[in-house]
Amino acid sequence: MANVNITAALPGNHIEPSIAVSTLNPNIMCVVAVEDSSGTALTGFYRSIDGGATWSNTVLPQAPGYMSAEAPTIDYTFPDTFIVAVHFFNEFMDGTIATYTSFDNGVTFNPPVLVQQGYGLYVHNDEPFIAVDRSPSSPYIGNAYVGYTPIYDFSQNSAIFFQRSLDKGLSWERPLRISDPRGELDRAALAVGLAGELYVGYIQTRSNLPTNAYVRVSLDGGVSFTPPVTRGATFIASTVPVPSPLPVPNYAFRVQTNLSLGTDISAGQFGGFVYAVWNDFRLGYADVFFSRSPDGLLWSTPISITGAPAGSQNFSPSITVSPANGTIRVIYYTNRVDGFLLDVFAAESFNAGVSFANRRISDVSTNPNGNSPTPVPLIGDYITAATKFPDTLAAVWNDSRLGKQDIIFGT
Numbered sequence: 001m002a003n004v005n006i007t008a009a010l011p012g013n014h015i016e017p018s019i020a021v022s023t024l025n026p027n028i029m030c031v032v033a034v035e036d037s038s039g040t041a042l043t044g045f046y047r048s049i050d051g052g053a054t055w056s057n058t059v060l061p062q063a064p065g066y067m068s069a070e071a072p073t074i075d076y077t078f079p080d081t082f083i084v085a086v087h088f089f090n091e092f093m094d095g096t097i098a099t100y101t102s103f104d105n106g107v108t109f110n111p112p113v114l115v116q117q118g119y120g121l122y123v124h125n126d127e128p129f130i131a132v133d134r135s136p137s138s139p140y141i142g143n144a145y146v147g148y149t150p151i152y153d154f155s156q157n158s159a160i161f162f163q164r165s166l167d168k169g170l171s172w173e174r175p176l177r178i179s180d181p182r183g184e185l186d187r188a189a190l191a192v193g194l195a196g197e198l199y200v201g202y203i204q205t206r207s208n209l210p211t212n213a214y215v216r217v218s219l220d221g222g223v224s225f226t227p228p229v230t231r232g233a234t235f236i237a238s239t240v241p242v243p244s245p246l247p248v249p250n251y252a253f254r255v256q257t258n259l260s261l262g263t264d265i266s267a268g269q270f271g272g273f274v275y276a277v278w279n280d281f282r283l284g285y286a287d288v289f290f291s292r293s294p295d296g297l298l299w300s301t302p303i304s305i306t307g308a309p310a311g312s313q314n315f316s317p318s319i320t321v322s323p324a325n326g327t328i329r330v331i332y333y334t335n336r337v338d339g340f341l342l343d344v345f346a347a348e349s350f351n352a353g354v355s356f357a358n359r360r361i362s363d364v365s366t367n368p369n370g371n372s373p374t375p376v377p378l379i380g381d382y383i384t385a386a387t388k389f390p391d392t393l394a395a396v397w398n399d400s401r402l403g404k405q406d407i408i409f410g411t
Helices: none
Strands: 014-021 029-035 043-049 056-060 069-077 081-089 095-103 113-116 125-130 144-152 162-166 189-192 198-205 212-218 232-238 259-263 274-280 287-293 314-321 329-336 342-350 359-360 384-388 392-399 406-410
Touching: 014 384, 014 392, 014 406, 029 069, 029 081, 029 144, 029 392, 029 406, 043 069, 043 081, 043 406, 056 069, 081 144, 095 125, 095 144, 113 144, 113 162, 113 259, 113 342, 125 189, 144 198, 198 259, 198 274, 212 274, 232 287, 274 314, 274 329, 287 329, 314 392, 329 384, 329 392, 342 392
Parallel strands: 014 069, 189 259, 259 314, 314 384
Antiparallel strands: 014 029, 029 043, 043 056, 069 081, 081 095, 095 113, 125 144, 144 162, 189 198, 198 212, 212 232, 259 274, 274 287, 314 329, 329 342, 342 359, 384 392, 392 406
């Protein structure tokens, strides 16, 4: 289907979209994004009941005492549950992680529940990512997991923290620290495997430490992780973080070097495999690299999956894996068509990542600066791919085809 501009009729800008699709009724899709129609950043919520052709919209209410929200993510579990995780903050920037839960396929949401509170300028909890267990082979089906990044005193130190919920986001257990506390980290990546294995990954980006991608694995529904945090984490690959902004004239927008994880929960030959993608500058330009593992412990040599021309910029990847047959799809921004204007492409693999074919999913190339007379500093730190059961891509990203940042849906 052609691209659908979800927020075309709304004022303001909309960035950082996340999408989840009902497995039982794939025509029901829910999207969240940062939206500033009212003059401050809030959580926009958009819902489709016709497979993405049309969308309703609203704004989720703030928790009392918090002025703004950003970095929303959403996931689905059975039978009719969608859970949203957000980052609340106010003029003191006391970043707090909270969740909303809908038990009626996104028609209504419970009031926000605090996951972890921030404290002024000293502990700022940032960049949540939510994943819910919906593997039919998992004894932990329905468990909800959230990862986030406490930044300490706005210094160069941050860590990846993790919490779980056994009641679909109505309450949250105590936090566990996943990474070394002396790192420089951005967004956590979470994925749930075939038998309920939980993978929490991240990339260390501080230049005076090894800039590697790592993962830790829980085999007991998030109670404990291996290896123990005192022994570090399992190595996925060495990485070369991309420069921010990218080295293109009139690019000023921030680009993070983040990990995205996906798992094959199908009954196919590669059921149980886990996949990692990230943007990387090892070739002298931003490209998307892929590695796979049968168990989260031993990882393959990274390969480029874009087939993009040398010197093009390819970044912000998001992976989704079909639960029906294991098809891998990775969406990403790229300037490969024009050299400056941005598009969204999808790299697709039908053989567990042995090879990839790429196709364009945006039907318009857009200027990241929109109508701004000067280069903009932010177009959002992520876009998101999901699978419409059994095997159709459901992707959301933001672009400026109307001069403002809007949320676009494509397949």
